[in-house]
Amino acid sequence: DSGVTQTPKHLITATGQRVTLRCSPRSGDLSVYWYQQSLDQGLQFLIQYYNGEERAKGNILERFSAQQFPDLHSELNLSSLELGDSALYFCASSVGAGSYNEQFFGPGTRLTVL
Amino acid sequence: AQSVTQLDSQVPVFEEAPVELRCNYSSSVSVYLFWYVQYPNQGLQLLLKYLSGSTLVKGINGFEAEFNKSQTSFHLRKPSVHISDTAEYFCAVSDIGGAQKLVFGQGTRLTINP
Numbered sequence: 022d023s024g025v026t027q028t029p030k031h032l033i034t035a036t037g038q039r040v041t042l043r044c045s046p047r048s049g050d051l052s053v054y055w056y057q058q059s060l061d062q063g064l065q066f067l068i069q070y071y072n073g074e075e076r077a078k079g080n081i082l083e084r085f086s087a088q089q090f091p092d093l094h095s096e097l098n099l100s101s102l103e104l105g106d107s108a109l110y111f112c113a114s115s116v117g118a119g120s121y122n123e124q125f126f127g128p129g130t131r132l133t134v135l
Numbered sequence: 136a137q138s139v140t141q142l143d144s145q146v147p148v149f150e151e152a153p154v155e156l157r158c159n160y161s162s163s164v165s166v167y168l169f170w171y172v173q174y175p176n177q178g179l180q181l182l183l184k185y186l187s188g189s190t191l192v193k194g195i196n197g198f199e200a201e202f203n204k205s206q207t208s209f210h211l212r213k214p215s216v217h218i219s220d221t222a223e224y225f226c227a228v229s230d231i232g233g234a235q236k237l238v239f240g241q242g243t244r245l246t247i248n249p
Contacts, residue, residue, distance in 0.1 A: 023178060023180070025178070054237075063239060063240075063241045063242065064179075064225060064239040064242070065239070066236045066237055066238070066239075069236065077236045079236050111178055111179070113178075113179075120167055120229035120230075120236065120237060121167050121184070121186050121229075123181045123184070124179075124181070124237070125181075126171075126178030126179040126180065127178050128176075128177060128178050129178055
């Protein structure tokens with residue numbers, strides 16, 4: 022158990038819908054990262070927040086947005102869903118903002134878009 | 136921009152045999168290097184990382200990796216594998232001082248046969 026929690030574990034929805042994925046980082050960690058893992062794209066970095074502020078951005082679509090709240094939990098919002106958005110979404114956390122910090126990964130949320 | 140190539144998508148080995156999982160990277164700047172492991176239906180876990188100093192890095196579960204700057208490689212090795220090492224292994228890189236996002240390879244599935 023990494024100490025990072027993600028809810029829900031599974032999500033099944035239809036095209037065009039909007040969903041919210043939630044992540045609680047390990048106690049004491051200020052950085053939260055979001056990743057997408059799919060068969061065709063592999064594991065891709067989406068976005069990083071550090072202590073409430075956006076720190077780094079990767080291949081995140083405009084239909085996707087995220088935020089980190091004052092209690093440090095984070096939410097990833099996916100809207101106008103397409104079939105290709107079906108994937109495993111991971112959240113990770115680390116103590117600091119630098120990439121040399123070990124990232125601790127949650128168990129993931131499996132999103133299926135029908 | 137960085138990129139990571141894991142030369143083998145699948146590696147089958149017999150139990151107690153040695154294994155090497157190959158990773159090459161491309162970057163125009165200095166980088167940090169990582170190996171993560173993903174057990175079935177779990178998130179990723181850090182095996183080891185190279186930040187600076189000795190090019191031979193030892194990690195958890197008996198794994199080690201060697202950083203070779205001239206060949207831009209960071210191959211992962213274990214002298215004797217166990218059934219419990221069956222998992223997917225990901226090599227990752229991030230630039231030092233830049234956006235500091237992790238860029239992952241496509242993964243290598245290690246299968247241990249009894």
